[in-house]
Amino acid sequence: MEEKEIAKIINASQDALVARDVDAYLAMMSDDVVVCDPFTPRLVGRDAVRGYIEGLLASFSEIAFLDRKVFPLGLGAALRFTLRTRTTDGRDGTLEGVDVFELNEQRKIAKITSYFDAPGAGAPAPGAGTLEVYWGSGSPPAWRVLLLLAVKGVPYESKLLQLSKEEQKAPAYLAVSPRGKVPAIRDGAFCLHESLAIMAYLDRKYPSPPLFGDSAEEAGAIARVIAEHESYLYPALGEIARAVFSGNPAAIAEKEPAVRAAASALHDELAQLEASLAQRDYLAGPRLTAADLTVYPSIQLAVRAATRPAAAPLDLAVAPLAARYPRLAAWSARIEALPGYDATYPPHWRAA
Structure with a gap:
């Protein structure tokens, strides 16, 4: 594969991303694509990537490249970029980093590994740290929520409570979940408890794949x-x-x-x-x-x-x-x- 063709594929994927055309973005990936970045659980497959990308786009009202350059290497490339961002609550920032792409023989993106600034250095990392999930190990209701997040590929900040130490009764947690039970979530300023309510909320906010029915x-x-x-x-x-x-x-x-x-x-x-x-x-x-x-x-x-x-x-x-x-x-x-x-x-x- 020629370097010009590799650069064209990488640039087209980024154009689709900032244009918020998720279908076009995913169409350039293999079915078993793998996506890794410093703040998100490893994503495998288009459905997992779709959930993550839709969550990312929902977090930002604007994403635009200030600068980007593709460096083809073998059957892949490195993309150096600087993004201008604006969050949905009006915070402006920039994000600099490098994405390393691996392509397969079918000219599909097979793996993306990202390296970028930590949250707090300019804009927050896309989708990172915005959703806090409070749970207890072995709690079936909490496990339901974690499974749903895994299926949708939604990044979150884990807040594992030690139920044996009654951390769920602490005043700080009761401000999130007044009944003192797990699970609960904090999404920005919005808090929610009761597992089925959380699942319905997350399914509406991250609709792919739909888990509460299409018809x-x-x-x-x-x-x-x-x-x-x-x-x-x-x-x-x-x-x-x-x-x-x-x-x-x-x-x-x-x-x-x-x-x-x-x-x-x-x-x-x-x-x-x-x-x-x-x-x-x-x-x-x-x-x-x-x-x-x-x-x-x-x-x-x-x-x-x-x-x-x-x-x-x-x-x-x-x-x-x-x-x-x-x-x-x-x-x-x-x-x-x-x-x-x-x-x-x-x-x-x-x-x-």
């Missing part, structure tokens, strides 16, 4: 799965988890009838989910939606609870999941293969 029918199917989970599966799981994770063997003995009833209700719901997956790959249709991201953490918590020594007298029969619910196990594997999934996995589960 009335799809939106209804997603809402039904979520409502059934919140009304039936999650309360049953809570009864089990509170007993199993209490650390007090007497807690299970004292509440064994209620816990066994909850286990029966849990299996009723798991059986319905298993049956639904005979018709489709995901819980609300042929593609991943908020329904899957809502239910998945609960399934994993059920499996984890079943492996605890305190659960042995209950014979929960949930782990391994594939033994009784093979379709749910295969569905779980599809979610675990999502780009960015590893970064969402509860840290204290890794060490267990």
Whole structure:
């Protein structure tokens, strides 16, 4: 590939970016494109990059090049640039840096690695540090939000609270989440708690890929799965988890009838989910939606609870999941293969 052609491809991608033509920008990339910068989790694939770019553009009312120069090298190039920026709240600044592009044999951009000034040196890094996510390790509602952010490729500042130290009760956090529960977000001056509300907010703000449905029918199917989970599966799981994770063997003995009833209700719901997956790959249709991201953490918590020594007298029969619910196990594997999934996995589960 000639140097002039490489420079033309890189320049065209940047023209599309400042013109806010996201489709044209992504069309120049390979399906499995990788994007790395100092302040954003590694992005893999066009959908992840789309979510990031749309979030970036939403953060700035103006992005324009003051200077840029392409230096072709092999099957790629380095782009030195200076950008003039204006944020949506009216702050002006500049951003200087270097992007290193790698192209494949099909003349598509396969990888972009960015190096630029840290936030505070001129304008803030695009999209960096604008969204704060407060969460607790192992909390299914918090995990839902982290999974959604991973699917959309939205950058955020992680605020991991130590629930065992009751950091969620600190006055500073109560100003964000008055009920003292996780998760919660702070997006500029806007604060929001309750996981499903956060997911709906983020889906509206970063609409690609749409996770709450494109049609009335799809939106209804997603809402039904979520409502059934919140009304039936999650309360049953809570009864089990509170007993199993209490650390007090007497807690299970004292509440064994209620816990066994909850286990029966849990299996009723798991059986319905298993049956639904005979018709489709995901819980609300042929593609991943908020329904899957809502239910998945609960399934994993059920499996984890079943492996605890305190659960042995209950014979929960949930782990391994594939033994009784093979379709749910295969569905779980599809979610675990999502780009960015590893970064969402509860840290204290890794060490267990």
